[in-house]
Amino acid sequence: MAAATPALFMGLMSGTSTDGVDAVLADFADPAHPRVLASTALPMPAPLRNEFLALNTSGPDELARSAQAGNALAELYAQACLQLLSETNMAACEVRAIGAHGQTVRHDPASGYTIQINAPALLAERTGIAVVADFRARDIAAGGQGAPLVPAFHQAMFSSTRPRAVLNLGGIANVTLLRPLGSDSPVRGFDTGPANILLDAWIHDKTGQAYDADGAWGATGTANTDLLEYLLGSEPWFTLPPPKSTGRDLFNLRWLQQRLDHFEATKKGLADADIQATLVLLTAHSAAQAIKAHAPDAADVLVCGGGACNPRVVSALETVLNLPVTPTSDAGVPVQVVEALAFAWLAWAHEAGVYAGLPTVTGARHPSLLGCRYPGTP
Template sequence: MAGTGRYIGLMSGTSLDGVDGVAAEFSGDTPRILAHADLPLPADLRAELLALNTPGHDEIGRMSRAAQALADLYAEVVGRLLSHTGLTAADFRAIGAHGQTVRHRPDLGYTVQLNAPARLAERTGIAVVADLRSRDIAAGGQGAPLVPAFHAAVFGTDRPQAVVNLGGIANITLLSPSGVIGYDTGPANLLLDLWCHRHTGRSYDEDGRYAASGQVQDALLSELIASEPWLAEPPPKSTGRDLFNAPWLDRRLADWETRHGPVGAADVQATLLALTAETVAREIRRQMPDCQAAWICGGGARNPVLMSALGAALPCPVAPTDQAGIPAQQMEALAFAWLAHRHVQGEAGNLPAVTGAAGPRILGAYYPGQVR
């Protein structure tokens, strides 16, 4: 069933840097971006969302309050999108709101994205489609990644090409005439941001300058890869802060330094950047040796050092998705607008071959907007 209409997509990712919003108009599955808006996460909300990734005191109350604060920030982004477009709430069919992942354990049958969709619908007057991962997990899938279905819709499958999202976690979509493959490959900005903040006080490594000041430690890189069994698991698979986090990194560095001596902080940053590039590139080389292009989106697309490392590791051209018509920073928010569109049209939003679900499923729960 093809359909038209205007939708909004909202995304706050694993990097915890902010909220991206996109207003788009769909004709069938083809989107036309009308506006983009983004807001940083306030420092106190970012700290609380990060803390909620691990067990702590008064979790239920804290999660509820954080979800409300996040929904209020989402509503502010929606307000900016309406202002940018000159449109009103009545001009939009729905908002696709991902929420903030604080637990992701598909192996145990659950995933948790903090959100307050009823509050968001009340604040904006627009219907909200939320909780987009749970139905896929209920059907035996990973609940992630969900964006490969969108990538297939907008990039097509007429030639072998890859779409790489470098958010907190890296994931790949491999598109070809033989089908679509997609899964998480490992850490991306999550560990880079963590280490940069710890040693420089900056929230992220702007332009990769801190990593560029160090030297990749090849032996340490090999050990980081070899020491994590998840990296060798076949797809379908997905991951998050439940696995790749400060304790994960600190244990490995402590073990390495016990046996080999200390490693300079900048060298660790350079090695973590190489870890992202190599775990992405080796999966593309393994799954699609004839890849003709790798399109990069997410925050990592703005890191020239990481882009250069990917270019050196892959035998095909590497470029941001901007050059394919979709700005790298808007890709994921646009994907969740598309997922809301699919929900309203009564069409499946997942790809069972990607997530491992038992079959196609309509994703999300619907929260009506204002009665008109």
């Protein structure tokens, strides 16, 4: 039997954590089993990261600043793509398209908009490769949340003979609830709350570190269950039914500090590391509560994203859920590659006419073909 004709796509992701760009080159000759040919990760330059964080709130001259940040991100994206081509000895003309999500700075589907800073035309110009971008807009136009974007990909990659949850622990945590293979029940998915976003913000504010490597700093503290209950109980978003999505607009250092100020008015003495340890449990409990409420028969949980590398978070999840919690690496996709591969898949889906915007996930009025295509160099 002749080998299938390669169908090469790239995927790029710079998530809510704003710490860097993950990139992947994959062959979708067999879309059910894409083959990762190469992956890379580039750190987000500190000035660009600071600008993205600043653009999460209103400020002076933000239209020009957003455009300039989009151009800078496109240059970083292009660097990652060209590195993948070099590592694999591939030519740009061999790649069908790049899936590039951009950097989310505002997300308010209730008001009918979402903003991902990006410059896909510049990326297409720099690489010579077609770019698929603007993945959320059509779903929001159809009345959906525009997020999460990855459940259709999770369904394609991780479905099994048992009910399963796939939990992405990026800046924000999102869960995909998969029914067993052959089931008529639709895939569902939604955001569950903060994952790394508060953990990163707190350690950076207190120590200057960008993130808590291996959860080491949090491990020196003692979680406070009263504070955990207050954080969970004081935020109405946690009890909203899906479909739902969120981001830095809600969960940020200001959100946390307001609650700490109120909590510490009646209970003093928490060390900074104690608060970090409590935030680990906030990530685990908010995700676990969502899974228990909406997939009580889940047999196991696959985790991916940066939070999957934090043993404290994973251990807390296992304790609260009383289920096996394993990395997606055990299912064939490294935890740090999943989201970039998802955007390569979304680019493939756009090119193949696969409607990856699912109403059962986002609440939209109808399925949507996600993304807009910017042609490569003629």
